[in-house]
Amino acid sequence: MASSGRIFSAMLGTLCLLLTTPGCMLVAVDAGHEGVLVQKPFFFGHGGVEPVPATTGRILLAPTTEVIDVDVRPLQYSEHFDIISAENAPVSFDAFLIANVIEGRSPDLITRYGFNWYQNNVKEAFRTFVREEVQKYPLFELTTKPATRARLQDAVEQEVRTKLIEKQGIPVRLNRVVIGSILPPKGVLEQTAQTIIQEQRKITMIEFQKAEESREKAEKQRGMADRAYREHLGLTAPEFVDLRRIEVQK
Numbered sequence: 575m576a577s578s579g580r581i582f583s584a585m586l587g588t589l590c591l592l593l594t595t596p597g598c599m600l601v602a603v604d605a606g607h608e609g610v611l612v613q614k615p616f617f618f619g620h621g622g623v624e625p626v627p628a629t630t631g632r633i634l635l636a637p638t639t640e641v642i643d644v645d646v647r648p649l650q651y652s653e654h655f656d657i658i659s660a661e662n663a664p665v666s667f668d669a670f671l672i673a674n675v676i677e678g679r680s681p682d683l684i685t686r687y688g689f690n691w692y693q694n695n696v697k698e699a700f701r702t703f704v705r706e707e708v709q710k711y712p713l714f715e716l717t718t719k720p721a722t723r724a725r726l727q728d729a730v731e732q733e734v735r736t737k738l739i740e741k742q743g744i745p746v747r748l749n750r751v752v753i754g755s756i757l758p759p760k761g762v763l764e765q766t767a768q769t770i771i772q773e774q775r776k777i778t779m780i781e782f783q784k785a786e787e788s789r790e791k792a793e794k795q796r797g798m799a800d801r802a803y804r805e806h807l808g809l810t811a812p813e814f815v816d817l818r819r820i821e822v823q824k
Contacts, residue, residue: 598634598635598636598637599634599635600632600633600634600635601632601633601634601635601641602631602632603628603629603630603631603632603633603641603643604630604643605630606645606646606647607630607643607644607645607646607647608627608628608629608643608644608646608675608677608678608680609627609628609629609633609641609642609643609644610623610624610627610628610641610642610643610644610680610681610684611623611624611627611628611633611635611639611640611641611681612624612639612640612641612642612684613638613639614638614639614640621638622685623681623684623685624681625681625682626678626681627644627678627680627681628641642684642689644675644680644683644684644689645674645675646674646675646676646677646680647674648672648673648674648749649672649673649674650670650671650672651670651671651672651673651692651696651697651700652668652669652670653668653669653670653671653697653700653701653704654666654667654668655667655668655669655701655704655705655708657705657708657709658709659708659709659711659712659713659716660709660710660711660712660713661712661713663712663713663758664758665708665713665716665717665756665757665758666756666757666758667708667753667754667755667756667757668754669700669701669704669730669751669752669753669754670751670752670753670754671692671696671700671734671748671751672748672749672750672751672752673692673746673747673748673749674746674747674749675745675746675747676745676746676747679745680745682745683744683745683746686743686744687744691744691746695742695744696734696738696739696744699734699737699738700730700734700738703730703733703734703737704726704730704753707726707729707730707733708726708753708756711726713758716756717756717757717758723753723756726753727750727751727752727753730751730753731748731750731751734748734751735748
């Protein structure tokens with residue numbers, strides 16, 4: 575018991591010494607995060623990244639140690655595209671890559687790829703995969719068929735997983751790839767809307783003209799029929815008008 579007490583006292587004394595040493599501090603690691611410890615000795619010894627990350631809780635850091643906070647929850651990385659389709663028609667859309675750092679592998683990620691692993695190692699390859707897949711399809715299929723977007727998502731996700739993450743051994747887990755609604759750029763949409771309006775006006779005018787021509791034709795035919803009827807009865811024009819007035823009054 576005395577020995578245990580001495581050990582506890584020694585540990586407590588060491589802790590107190592560390593807490594009172596200038597530069598030492600307590601750092602909190604939040605849930606869903608890992609702390610990567612980087613040793614930076616002042617004079618002797620080897621620095622570097624500790625292979626085991628600190629997990630949720632508080633950790634005591636020496637003045638020569640830096641902690642890099644790494645979020646290991648699924649995060650969404652978005653990219654905007656203004657490109658052309660298979661028949662050189664412009665399209666605009668957003669693509670999203672959802673991934674998370676594998677738990678316990680954050681030190682490996684920081685050592686090999688750095689904190690900005692997405693921007694430095696994934697971003698441009700992801701954009702290339704998306705662009706190449708989209709440019710395989712014509713505008714109409716991209717903008718009107720949901721099944722096309724599903725095929726795009728599956729193809730890009732497969733390429734990111736096999737040609738990038740697995741091939742380079744990046745310690746992240748790819749959750750999914752999402753392709754947003756694909757539309758022509760705003761200017762093209764406005765131009766298309768104006769074209770539709772003009773075409774509708776043209777159709778309306780044509781239909782109106784046809785209706786007027788039909789009305790005139792009907793009136794001419796009715797006039798010819800009235801004249802033939804009047805001549806058949808042997809009536810003068812005023813007499814025929816009086817006859818029509820009587821028929822209407824009946």
